[in-house]
Structures are given as structure tokens and as C-alpha cells.
Amino acid sequence: MISVENLSKRYGRHPAVDDVSFRCEPGTVTGFLGPNGAGKSTTLRMICGLTPPTTGRATVSGRPYRDLENPGREIGVLLDASAQHAGRTGREALGVAAYTMGLDRRAVAAKLELVGLDGAAARRRVRAYSLGMRQRLGLALALLGDPRVLILDEPANGLDPEGIFWMRGLLRDFADRGGTVLLSSHLLREVEAVADRLVVIGGGRIVAQGDKTELLSGGGTLVRARDGEALRRSLAAGGLTVRETDDGLLVHAETEAVGQAAADAGVVLTELRPAAGGLEQLFLTLTAESTKEAGK
Incomplete structure (x- = not known):
């Protein structure tokens, strides 16, 4: 479970995230949505211990990320597909992560095969990867330790339609087996297809959250x-x-x-x-006022 309680982050006088609270339950995919600059990435970084909050707290399975002894075995994180060593091969990148987490190296081959980067792709340097291939490698790294929680920021960037469909099935299967997924994405139709719950943020504050069906019924x-x-x-x-x-x-x-x-x-x-207009219409309606305020 992911629990975010009254989380805030200020940079000087600017509130990047303002009193955000939500929960992600096991067995669900939660879509975390908002326009650019709404505070999504800052919130995810605070959950993952990369950015200290000004106030509030975030926990995974009841503990802050920084208190986890071996976080990769409990939480799979993909925040930036480009944040990988360009000089390593895909196999080497996963091998280093496996060694760090104390995993059997056989897990590397299994995850590369799972994300479609086995064979010649595994032997190529990351600098030669397309953005879509880097996303797949990032997903392999997130899944390497067989965690029960996934936190993903724009994981479909650079994927072709077939890759997006594949990723949707992977995340749905992960949640159906009892995992917890927190997914931030601008691909609203894909979020609508895979998510169980929605959290919509605008101007650093939560503007709506709840069951996807209930939210979309009130368009x-x-x-x-x-x-x-x-x-x-x-x-x-x-x-x-x-x-x-x-x-x-x-x-x-x-x-x-x-x-x-x-x-x-x-x-x-x-x-x-x-x-009636689905998630796209709901998103535009909910975030219109916060976007207007941010532009003043």
C-alpha cells in the first residue's frame, strides 16, 4: 500500500505541492493525472525519498522509502527512462542492479525477456537505445526485484502502439496478482483503459480522487x-x-x-x-481552473 498524508513541498514562497493526501491499495492501478507543472513528479519524488517534503509524510507498506532495507525488493520505480548509464549494455545495467539487490543473476535474463529486450538488444549499449527501448529497460529494472509496488512516471513515452498495449497488459496483470501500481501519464485513454482509481492534481492540490467509474459517471x-x-x-x-x-x-x-x-x-x-466525454473531458474540466490560476 502507498499512503500519502498531507504532503506539501515549497520552494521559497512557491507551493509546488500543497496538502496532498491519497492512498493506493493492493490489487489496484491508480492513475495520477494533472497538467504540466501540477506537482505530479514532485509528489512521486517525495514518495520515493528523492525530495524531502516540507510537511506531511509518504509511506509504502507502512514505512518511508528511505527506511526500507532493500527498497528495490519492495518498490519498483521508474521516474526517468534516460537516467541510465549510457555506456553499459542493457544486460550490464540489470546485472549491476541485481548485484546491488542481492539477486540471482538469472533474474536478469528473465526480466529482459519479459520486456522484449533479450537477444541482441540486451548486448547493445544504452546510448544506442531508442526512448522506447529505454522505457522497456526502465520497466525491467523496476520489476527486477519482484516488488509488490510499482511507481511509474510517464512509462509509455516513446513506446509505439503495440508497446503501449503490451505495457497496459503488464500493469493490469501485476495489479490483478495483488500488486499496487501508481501510474502518472499524459496518455489519458491508456490510463482510462487500465486504472481502477484516479487522483487528479492541479496547481499542487488534489482536485478530485476516487473510483474511476464513479468519477467518470459525473462528467x-x-x-x-x-x-x-x-x-x-x-x-x-x-x-x-x-x-x-x-x-x-x-x-x-x-x-x-x-x-x-x-x-x-x-x-x-x-x-x-x-x-459525456470520458476521462479526457473530466481531466480538462477539473484542471481548467487550476491551470488558469497558475497562468496569472
Whole structure:
């Protein structure tokens, strides 16, 4: 289990992460989503002990990462596929990691085969690897110690469609066997396909979290009015988040709340209906306000 409790990180006066709390349970894939600069990578680095938090704490299986005696045997981490020794071969890179973790070297061949880097690919220098191959090597390193937890930041970068499909199956199988996966990615459709739970961060704060099905069932409300500006003012007065789309104004609220805000302001509506758009629509709606604030 991964537990993040009131985690914050400030750089001077700037809050990169602000009071973030969530849990990742065994047997689940948690999608960790947010726009660039939202605080995702900083949060993952704090969980993995690479960045000290200003306040709060993060634990894996009840202990901070830095307190684990042999962390690679308990947590598989892939935060940067390029952070590998360019002069080593793929096999050598895994061999060094296996030696560090006290593993039988036979585990190296098994993991290289698992990620599709056996044979000639294992003997090539990492400097000659494509980004997709480095991602596969990073996944092999994360899986090398047979951990029960995976923490992955953009692991699908550089993978072709076949590779992305392969990775989705690998992560789903890992969770179905009781593992815990925390996955940060900009590939929203892939996250939607594999995740059980979602945590959405914007401007350093959690803007939504919960079961994927429950979150996606509340995709917001689409609304139109003869007087569009009056409608905007009425929704703002009601404290509702609004984003303009080709189909009208998308409001992150139930239809009843939207209709009531318009009625209170005497605005005549020409359309009022639930929105449907999957994870991409939910993501854009939830992060629109935080992105706007960050740009001020």
C-alpha cells in the first residue's frame, strides 16, 4: 500500500505541492493525472525519498522509502527512462542492479525477456537505445526485484502502439496478482483503459480522487442560453467552474445545480443536459481552473 498524508513541498514562497493526501491499495492501478507543472513528479519524488517534503509524510507498506532495507525488493520505480548509464549494455545495467539487490543473476535474463529486450538488444549499449527501448529497460529494472509496488512516471513515452498495449497488459496483470501500481501519464485513454482509481492534481492540490467509474459517471453538465454572458455570470456567482466547448458551456456540477444557478439569476436556458466525454473531458474540466490560476 502507498499512503500519502498531507504532503506539501515549497520552494521559497512557491507551493509546488500543497496538502496532498491519497492512498493506493493492493490489487489496484491508480492513475495520477494533472497538467504540466501540477506537482505530479514532485509528489512521486517525495514518495520515493528523492525530495524531502516540507510537511506531511509518504509511506509504502507502512514505512518511508528511505527506511526500507532493500527498497528495490519492495518498490519498483521508474521516474526517468534516460537516467541510465549510457555506456553499459542493457544486460550490464540489470546485472549491476541485481548485484546491488542481492539477486540471482538469472533474474536478469528473465526480466529482459519479459520486456522484449533479450537477444541482441540486451548486448547493445544504452546510448544506442531508442526512448522506447529505454522505457522497456526502465520497466525491467523496476520489476527486477519482484516488488509488490510499482511507481511509474510517464512509462509509455516513446513506446509505439503495440508497446503501449503490451505495457497496459503488464500493469493490469501485476495489479490483478495483488500488486499496487501508481501510474502518472499524459496518455489519458491508456490510463482510462487500465486504472481502477484516479487522483487528479492541479496547481499542487488534489482536485478530485476516487473510483474511476464513479468519477467518470459525473462528467458535468452542458448548458446554453440566449444570453451567454448572463449565463456565465450566473454560474460564476454560484461558484461553479465553467469551460467553453463547441457544444456549449461545460460546468463541473450536476444539472440541478446548474439549472438552479441560472433560475436564480433569471437566465433563460435553451439547453441543459449531462455531459459525456470520458476521462479526457473530466481531466480538462477539473484542471481548467487550476491551470488558469497558475497562468496569472
